[in-house]
Amino acid sequence: MPKALSEETKQQVINLWMNHNYSQQQVADYLGISYKTVNRIVNEYTADGAHEPPKRIPMPGRAVPIAQTDEPSTMTEEHTAAPPDVVRKAVLYRIADIDDECNAAEAKINALREKNHALTKERGELEIWLEANGYESTEN
Numbered sequence: 001m002p003k004a005l006s007e008e009t010k011q012q013v014i015n016l017w018m019n020h021n022y023s024q025q026q027v028a029d030y031l032g033i034s035y036k037t038v039n040r041i042v043n044e045y046t047a048d049g050a051h052e053p054p055k056r057i058p059m060p061g062r063a064v065p066i067a068q069t070d071e072p073s074t075m076t077e078e079h080t081a082a083p084p085d086v087v088r089k090a091v092l093y094r095i096a097d098i099d100d101e102c103n104a105a106e107a108k109i110n111a112l113r114e115k116n117h118a119l120t121k122e123r124g125e126l127e128i129w130l131e132a133n134g135y136e137s138t139e140n
């Protein structure tokens with residue numbers, strides 16, 4: 001049986017979804033819970049009719065929330081601050097993304113260096129062949 005979520009976690013779900021425009025999938029990823037759980041919490045929150053879903057604005061993957069929407073919120077001030085643990089996780093995800101991009105760029109650089117070395121070697125061999133067979137070199 002799944003373990004019950006704390007009220008704090010449920011508040012984090014609603015905060016990220018409603019105030020920071022995270023998709024339900026992003027919230028699930030950040031908090032390490034299932035999409036179905038996030039969806040259930042959001043549906044419970046909006047079921048009474050007093051809380052409407054926010055207008056969705058596309059956000060880049062794993063983005064750290066920067067600003068809240070201008071729409072008035074019915075949530076208390078305690079719930080509107082980004083939970084430190086969630087922000088920490090978002091920052092760590094972004095750092096991991098940057099590391100992955102740097103590693104991929106370094107791998108491309110190494111591959112290009114190897115290709116450049118191989119082409120330079122092949123060019124030299126072809127220059128030697130031209131000279132050995134009495135042809136002029138391409139270098140003038």
